[in-house]
Amino acid sequence: MLTPSTLTDIASNLRNLAKIVEGTTIDCHHDVCIPFSEIRKDYPAQTLKSLTNWCSADARHIYQFSVENNVYEEFYGAFKEAKLNRKNGRAYCRLNPASALLYVGSSSDLVSRIKQHLGFGNKGTYAMQLCHWLPELEGMLRIQAWRFSKEIDGAVVQAIEDGMWASNRPMFGRQGAR
Numbered sequence: 001m002l003t004p005s006t007l008t009d010i011a012s013n014l015r016n017l018a019k020i021v022e023g024t025t026i027d028c029h030h031d032v033c034i035p036f037s038e039i040r041k042d043y044p045a046q047t048l049k050s051l052t053n054w055c056s057a058d059a060r061h062i063y064q065f066s067v068e069n070n071v072y073e074e075f076y077g078a079f080k081e082a083k084l085n086r087k088n089g090r091a092y093c094r095l096n097p098a099s100a101l102l103y104v105g106s107s108s109d110l111v112s113r114i115k116q117h118l119g120f121g122n123k124g125t126y127a128m129q130l131c132h133w134l135p136e137l138e139g140m141l142r143i144q145a146w147r148f149s150k151e152i153d154g155a156v157v158q159a160i161e162d163g164m165w166a167s168n169r170p171m172f173g174r175q176g177a178r
Helices: 005-024 036-041 049-055 072-083 110-118 154-168
Strands: 028-035 058-066 099-109 141-151
Touching: 028 036, 028 049, 036 072, 036 141, 049 110, 049 141, 058 110, 099 110, 099 154, 110 154
Parallel strands: none
Antiparallel strands: 028 141, 058 099, 058 141
């Protein structure tokens, strides 16, 4: 039952979570850019090698995908059409208003999740599925990732991801845990 006392308890829990978020340490950050042409060709394993080597199975990761400001409008239209038509039988993530920031997420298996977003994973997994609709443009996809200790509670990582999502409003995906 929802009572004023319950609301007070919820607010107290949120304040405690906020204090933990504020004191959280980012272990390190990694940044990689992939030419669109590589994504259209095949999975860009060589370009992602530094990120693959950087990832840790004993960590939690928050990541974001972005593009230059001059291409995101074309991305919006191409994705909208692919999602509407379920192009190549893929499960496409949610479409939000157009933005140069494409997606914000978190994962303990970052390499696998990036593969899914690039469109080289299971077709039934909700992701950007980028290689299946990427417009014939020149440009770069930027992936930024932050690594956190596996000891950090999942609720803390989720709160950080949600905060990034709320602040930046990415074009794809949704805020909150799945």
